[in-house]
Amino acid sequence: MSKILLIDDEASIRQTLKEILEYEKYQVEEVANGADGLKKIENEHYDLVLCDIKMPKMDGMELLNAVYEKGIEIPFIMISAHGTIDNAVEATKKGAFDFISKPPDLNRLLVSVRNALDKSSLMAETKTLRKKVSKKYEMIGSSKELEEVKETIAKVASTDARVLIIGENGTGKELVARQIHEQSDRAKSAMVEVNCAAIPSELIESELFGHEKGSFTSAVKQRIGKFEQATGGTLFLDEIGDMPLSAQAKVLRALQENKINRVGGDKDIKVDVRIIAATNKNLKDAIENGEFREDLFHRLSVIRINVPPLKDRKDDIPELVEKFLSDIAEEHGSKKKSIDKDALTQLKEYNWSGNIRELRNVVERLIILGADTITAQDVKKYIE
Numbered sequence: 001m002s003k004i005l006l007i008d009d010e011a012s013i014r015q016t017l018k019e020i021l022e023y024e025k026y027q028v029e030e031v032a033n034g035a036d037g038l039k040k041i042e043n044e045h046y047d048l049v050l051c052d053i054k055m056p057k058m059d060g061m062e063l064l065n066a067v068y069e070k071g072i073e074i075p076f077i078m079i080s081a082h083g084t085i086d087n088a089v090e091a092t093k094k095g096a097f098d099f100i101s102k103p104p105d106l107n108r109l110l111v112s113v114r115n116a117l118d119k120s121s122l123m124a125e126t127k128t129l130r131k132k133v134s135k136k137y138e139m140i141g142s143s144k145e146l147e148e149v150k151e152t153i154a155k156v157a158s159t160d161a162r163v164l165i166i167g168e169n170g171t172g173k174e175l176v177a178r179q180i181h182e183q184s185d186r187a188k189s190a191m192v193e194v195n196c197a198a199i200p201s202e203l204i205e206s207e208l209f210g211h212e213k214g215s216f217t218s219a220v221k222q223r224i225g226k227f228e229q230a231t232g233g234t235l236f237l238d239e240i241g242d243m244p245l246s247a248q249a250k251v252l253r254a255l256q257e258n259k260i261n262r263v264g265g266d267k268d269i270k271v272d273v274r275i276i277a278a279t280n281k282n283l284k285d286a287i288e289n290g291e292f293r294e295d296l297f298h299r300l301s302v303i304r305i306n307v308p309p310l311k312d313r314k315d316d317i318p319e320l321v322e323k324f325l326s327d328i329a330e331e332h333g334s335k336k337k338s339i340d341k342d343a344l345t346q347l348k349e350y351n352w353s354g355n356i357r358e359l360r361n362v363v364e365r366l367i368i369l370g371a372d373t374i375t376a377q378d379v380k381k382y383i384e
């Protein structure tokens with residue numbers, strides 16, 4: 001049942017609204033001023049606040065400000081007898097969901113309440129999803145090497161600087177890109193990923209820039225490319241070292257001018273994206289071999305982040321193993337297994353050419369095939 005907080009200094013209005021809302025099966029609590037309202041909002045969860053503007057102690061606008069300043073996400077519907085347009089505009093500018101003048105038109109009020117509650121449940125859902133996503137992309141490990149990577153992420157995230165992430169397969173380059181995006185002002189928009197190695201070279205330009213209908217045989221509809229999809233957010237160009245030279249030229253232009261052209265189109269389209277690229281190749285060698293444009297390399301690598309291989313940060317292994325034991329047990333819906341000290345020592349001795357991805361796979365194998373407490377014998381038997 002949705003819970004609504006009603007704030008108004010007029011007892012008769014509170015009484016009427018409470019009766020109507022309770023009749024509609026909402027749970028309603030009421031207070032007579034903004035200051036008491038703030039206390040309630042801080043201590044309890046409400047799905048919606050219905051709030052008068054002119055009140056003693058703290059008025060409706062002040063309350064709205066205080067709540068949003070504290071970062072509490074809850075929709076407000078403002079109600080006022082002093083229903084001027086100015087009030088309405090100011091309230092909605094400050095983030096109120098709606099503004100209703102007194103005496104309230106009850107049908108309009110109920111529609112507004114319903115819509116605001118829909119928004120509230122969407123907000124809650126987004127919050128849980130975001131928490132789940134950020135848990136999924138958490139970077140585990142406190143070795144000196146990984147701490148340095150995390151520090152660089154924290155420094156660059158809030159800027160729009162382009163970042164080139166370099167590291168072997170499975171070291172966590174995508175995770176680094178996700179962290180930069182999550183910690184940036186662009187986090188409310190999407191991070192769109194393109195795996196440049198996975199797309200056939202004849203399709204990559206259409207994938208990145210989109211195409212107009214009829215621009216090539218299979219272009220039966222107009223299509224928006226990844227650059228446009230990422231507007232306002234981040235575009236992650238994974239395996240950039242595998243991008244064909246013709247596409248490199250176009251990406252360079254997009255980066256220089258913040259404009260793109262759809263394949264078969266003649267219109268320039270402005271794009272606002274932050275670019276993060278990643279590679280496991282040595283791009284300097286690729287430049288020497290004529291496979292990668294030097295000018296593009298410099299454009300992309302304003303900031304470089306080297307993600308060290310797991311064999312150079314073995315101190316992270318126990319924490320990573322612990323995390324994978326929990327995550328995988330949760331995925332399988334089974335009881336979490338433990339691992340003994342000798343088994344961990346054994347894992348630390350291995351050279352992990354497939355890095356963290358390989359470690360995760362080995363832990364999964366050990367969970368399925370090993371004893372309840374995973375032993376060094378299990379590790380020896382199942383590591384390869």
Ligand SMILES: Nc1ncnc2c1ncn2[C@@H]1O[C@H](COP(=O)(O)OP(=O)(O)OP(=O)(O)O)[C@@H](O)[C@H]1O
Pocket residue numbers: 136138139140141167168169170171172173174175176238280320323356357360
């Ligand atoms: N520090 C870390 N903490 C927890 N999980 C990690 C960490 N680093 C990597 N992983 C996990 O290891 C796997 C591989 O990571 P990721 O895909 O980011 O690597 P990558 O370097 O982008 O790989 P590739 O070059 O093959 O694309 C993923 O499942 C990821 O969640």
